[in-house]
Amino acid sequence: MAPPSEPIETVVFDGRALANQVRGELAEQIEELVKAGKRPPCLAVVLVGDDPASRSYIKGKQRACSRIGMEAVEHLLPASTPQAELLELIGRMNADDGIDGILVQLPLPDHIDPTTVAEAIDPAKDADALHPVTAGRLLAGRYDIASCTPLGIMACLDHHGIELEGRDAVVIGRSQIVGKPISLMLQLRNATVTMCHSRTRDLAAVCRRADVLVVAAGRPRMVGADWIKPGAAVIDVGVSEVDGKLLGDVDFEAVQGIAGLITPSRRGIGPMTITMLLRNTLHAYRARCAG
Numbered sequence: 617m618a619p620p621s622e623p624i625e626t627v628v629f630d631g632r633a634l635a636n637q638v639r640g641e642l643a644e645q646i647e648e649l650v651k652a653g654k655r656p657p658c659l660a661v662v663l664v665g666d667d668p669a670s671r672s673y674i675k676g677k678q679r680a681c682s683r684i685g686m687e688a689v690e691h692l693l694p695a696s697t698p699q700a701e702l703l704e705l706i707g708r709m710n711a712d713d714g715i716d717g718i719l720v721q722l723p724l725p726d727h728i729d730p731t732t733v734a735e736a737i738d739p740a741k742d743a744d745a746l747h748p749v750t751a752g753r754l755l756a757g758r759y760d761i762a763s764c765t766p767l768g769i770m771a772c773l774d775h776h777g778i779e780l781e782g783r784d785a786v787v788i789g790r791s792q793i794v795g796k797p798i799s800l801m802l803q804l805r806n807a808t809v810t811m812c813h814s815r816t817r818d819l820a821a822v823c824r825r826a827d828v829l830v831v832a833a834g835r836p837r838m839v840g841a842d843w844i845k846p847g848a849a850v851i852d853v854g855v856s857e858v859d860g861k862l863l864g865d866v867d868f869e870a871v872q873g874i875a876g877l878i879t880p881s882r883r884g885i886g887p888m889t890i891t892m893l894l895r896n897t898l899h900a901y902r903a904r905c906a907g
């Protein structure tokens with residue numbers, strides 16, 4: 617495809633700045649609740665096993681909670697924990713009035729079925745939005761709590777004033793946590809959405825039609841400059857480690873001057889994902905405690 621005749625100044629999304637802004641707003645809301653004599657919201661985080669990456673993710677989530685005045689409780693279980701024991705713990709947390717959000721860090725050891733675990737969480741406390749009822753509410757077009765990464769993507773698009781109504785949106789990837797929910801969210805905002813996956817034919821041609829392109833395939837740099845419609849908003853969700861370097865699914869350098877907006881693989885959508893976990897927990901608290 618020929619390069620655009622007019623050079624385009626590509627805006628690079630600053631995920632950390634927007635995350636800080638939204639977290640500031642959440643912190644103010646929690647401060648008001650506490651000033652009114654109410655308890656702060658509480659997120660319970662469960663880790664089964666000692667995968668170092670998962671451990672660092674949950675530490676990050678706990679830090680994010682404490683910075684906005686949200687409580688966090690942690691359950692670190694050995695990798696050998698039987699599924700029944702994990703389900704029992706979830707049952708206790710479901711019944712605990714002092715817990716508003718429950719997150720079970722994935723991946724789980726092989727002997728534990730993630731779907732059974734997701735279905736055990738009370739949908740009213742489903743901060744990570746993995747329960748089928750939460751997914752169903754989005755499908756029905758009435759949702760409050762929803763998958764964190766897609767909520768972060770929508771916040772990014774709105775922050776940059778990206779028009780969605782009647783525009784062509786293309787989503788690469790059909791996962792439960794990114795591809796499917798973001799496709800629904802974009803459709804609910806009246807975009808014309810095309811969902812692509814590993815069997816899609818002539819993916820490059822489909823992407824070139826996109827005013828908004830969301831890439832969540834986990835294939836480093838699969839999207840090059842010639843896949844991008846000039847001026848398109850390009851959301852790169854993919855994160856892969858290659859030779860000790862974090863790479864996105866989009867060739868970040870190559871799309872400069874072609875995309876209108878691009879999210880970097882570091883400090884892009886990642887900080888927004890954690891922020892939306894906090895947001896979901898506060899929403900769950902308000903819904904349960906009418907706060």
Ligand code: NAD
Pocket residue numbers: 765788789790791793794795812813814815816819832833834835838853854855856885886887889
């Ligand atoms: P996944 O890994 O479960 O599935 C990948 C999806 O991409 C599948 O639907 C598959 O059909 C599609 N796909 C794979 N190869 C393809 C190809 N060559 N062409 C077209 N489609 C292809 O998906 P996921 O869990 O959404 O993760 C995707 C990526 O996003 C990963 O790199 C993951 O680490 C990253 N991720 C980042 C965040 C964040 O907060 N930044 C959150 C979630 C996921």
